[in-house]
Amino acid sequence: MLSQADLPNGYRLVVASAAELMIQDWNKPELMIRATLEEDGELWFYVQAEVEEPTLPKRGFVRGRVLFDLMLLHFGNEVNAIIGFWTRGPNYVEFHKRLAEGYSEAEAALATWTGKNADRACFGDVRTINMSKSTDTRPWVKIEFHRTGENDVAR
Numbered sequence: 305m306l307s308q309a310d311l312p313n314g315y316r317l318v319v320a321s322a323a324e325l326m327i328q329d330w331n332k333p334e335l336m337i338r339a340t341l342e343e344d345g346e347l348w349f350y351v352q353a354e355v356e357e358p359t360l361p362k363r364g365f366v367r368g369r370v371l372f373d374l375m376l377l378h379f380g381n382e383v384n385a386i387i388g389f390w391t392r393g394p395n396y397v398e399f400h401k402r403l404a405e406g407y408s409e410a411e412a413a414l415a416t417w418t419g420k421n422a423d424r425a426c427f428g429d430v431r432t433i434n435m436s437k438s439t440d441t442r443p444w445v446k447i448e449f450h451r452t453g454e455n456d457v458a459r
Contacts, residue, residue, distance in 0.1 A: 306378045314365025315374075325378045327371060329364035337371040345384030346448075349375060372421045386427045388418045388447040395419075399445055409433045413447045422449035 308317045311327065318326040322341070329335035339349035353368035376383065390396035395416040402412035410430040413419045422428060429450040436444045 306374060310377075311374065312365075312370065315370075320378065322382075325375055327366070327374060329366040332364035332366075335364045335366045337366075337375055339375045339379070341379050341382055345382055346387050347375070347379060347383045347385065348387045348389065368417065369421060373425075376425055383427075384451065385431075386418070386422045386425075386449040388413065388416070388422075388449065389444065390416075390447075391442050391444045396443075396445060399447075413449070419447075419449065423452075426452050428452045 305322070306317060306320050306325070306327075311317055314330050316328045316330045316333075318328055318336075320326075324341075325337070325339045327337050335352055335354070337349060337351040339347060341347050351368050351371050353366055353371060388395060390399065395418050398416045399412045402415045403409065407415065410433070413430045413433060414423055414428060419428075419430070427449040429452045430447060431450050432446070432448040434446045436442070
């Protein structure tokens, strides 16, 4: 389990338990990662490493890749799958862009920021892809990235 001493300068540990993690940028708390590990080993997370407001500086101290690695380090081998659930934003856009270019759903999933980081951490086995088909709700995509081998990040 992570402690504040494990984090780089500029990162603030807000919550660290067996089931939850939240790390924020020390000066820009809206830049952060929030993660929940379910009992079945599914890891759900939200990361915001850049400010979307054009009048503000885009970045703080935190970097998305570092937050992702810290999340996996925190939960270690308890993680069985990393869940991508996207309703908008870069992952959602990239996934659909790749589908339009003729990629398979698994290839499109691995081309996203989450997919690249999951694959780098040995979670490159894309097993389940669900997408909303209803026009009555906000479009969404849910993808499960499963372990493909030993997880070097969690050591």
